[in-house]
Amino acid sequence: MFETGDKIVYPNHGAGTITDIEKKEVLGETKKYYVMQLPIGEMRVMIPMDNVDDIGIREVISSDRVDDVFQILKGEKSEMSQNWNRRYRANTEKIKSGDIFEVAEVVRNLTLRDIEKGLSTGEKKMLSNSRQILISELVLAEDKDKEEIEEEIDEIFFDTEEENEEDEE
Known part of the structure; x- marks a missing residue:
């Protein structure tokens, strides 16, 4: 209780x-x-x-587990179905699980896919919802405000995008 x-x-x-x-x-x-x-x-x-x-x-996870969440966000995109419907269902199950590490995986995969190819309207909404779920827990675990956590998450993907552009040169 x-x-x-x-x-x-x-x-x-x-x-x-x-x-x-x-x-x-x-x-x-x-x-x-x-x-x-x-x-x-x-x-x-x-x-x-x-x-x-x-x-x-x-x-809510303890503050010492927050680094684990950020490691997932920094990780490689995991294998996802090319079929939109299967991918959507798999991501929905991960979000419903309530496991922050699975939610972080959804945020990472959808963000990277959005950067590479763009997302459908449904997946954009899913990304937005999963980000909010992730951020709400990190705000409480870290005792930081929403903007700080959003900035930390955005830096991961912004840095990743810059590195990819450098690799292509």
Whole structure:
């Protein structure tokens, strides 16, 4: 069980801080909910406490694991299906897993693909969503603001793009 003040990850939504525990009556049934505040977009999410295990709620990674996330972002693009639909489904599963390392892989692969070939509208939206999920957890793990984390991520891909251009010369 989590408590007020705990930093958690809600798969497919991102990371946030539990600000409250509320009881709500829905369809004549009273249930307890975690109230989670996301650091990006000032969004509040209510999570039914009796579904926490099924949903896959977990604690935010520790700050000493952040370097592992950045190593994934700096890594080589992994093999992805050329079929848009299969690629989209595989990436969706990784995002739904709630595993920050899988989300980082999606961000890396889609960003590199976007730089190389461009992305469809659906994959652009997926990249944007997976970036937000990744950034929300890194903001809480590192206790930095959104802009700092975005800049660190962008530097990885901007530097990678420059190196590729130098290699081609």
